[in-house]
Amino acid sequence: MSGVSEDDFITEHERKQLLAALQTRLFWVGKEIPYNCDIKGKMCNLHSIVWELLQKEKLDYEDRKLINKCILYIDEKAKEDELDLATDQLTREEADKLFDETAGLLRTLMTLRDIEEGTSKEKRRKFHETYSRERVAEARRWLNFLKQTGEAI
Template sequence: MEGRDMSGEPEDDLITEQERKQLLAALHTRLFWVGKEIPYNCDIRGKICNLHNIVWELLQKERLDEEDRKLINKCILYIDEKAKEDELELSTGQLTREEADRLFDETAGLMRTLMNLRDIEEGKSKEKERQFHETYSRERVAEARRWLNLLRDTGELK
């Protein structure tokens, strides 16, 4: 009979130390959060929080008031605590590959949420949004000019 861990899972379904190290290293790479979503439902201190909606609502505000800043600071504190708990569990827990992947995704989502909240608090998110729209508009104009030139070169447009 194959060995089982304390939860009753087959031992060979547990992540290896190499896999654990790869997941932990990935959390600390420069762009680890690309493609990771801000969590919709996350248990933080026994309360289910919809972090995605919190970030979205804060992003929609023209100006942050004192209550918004208090909320951001409270969220940063609690989310940072939860991310550290998850990372500790990822580094020390007996986890199956599925559990480890889920925990990695949750931790990466929490870390992305922290970055977004810090950007909102510092006013960087509005500036980034403005820069994005300027770049997008410039690129659309440049693309339209390229199409017009192509049509002229092929004789389709005179």
């Protein structure tokens, strides 16, 4: 590669850190489901596919077939990306991009499996309940703090 020095490439230590990060429990936090991803030579908007499936009240046979096909292809692509991350000579920028893509693919797999199992709506409902409860608790703590400091009216 022209214009790229040896210092621009990831070290073995950095490579191991990235690969280990993909194995942690919450690796996907903050990672988006990819909008555009090349899977088997075809550009797929995984974000739209997942969104459309999440909006359906009930999955039919064709939806389940699509989910299984996506899971198969995405799993294969994620494994390819992980292998590339483990073996290719990559710059830090390339490694970060590949890591983000792989994490996004793995998050997509988890979401599709949740949709297929029918647990995604329940998880979303519980998240919103917890989020709302925590917002109310935080507001109460803030009001108590203001009262204690004499700032509340």
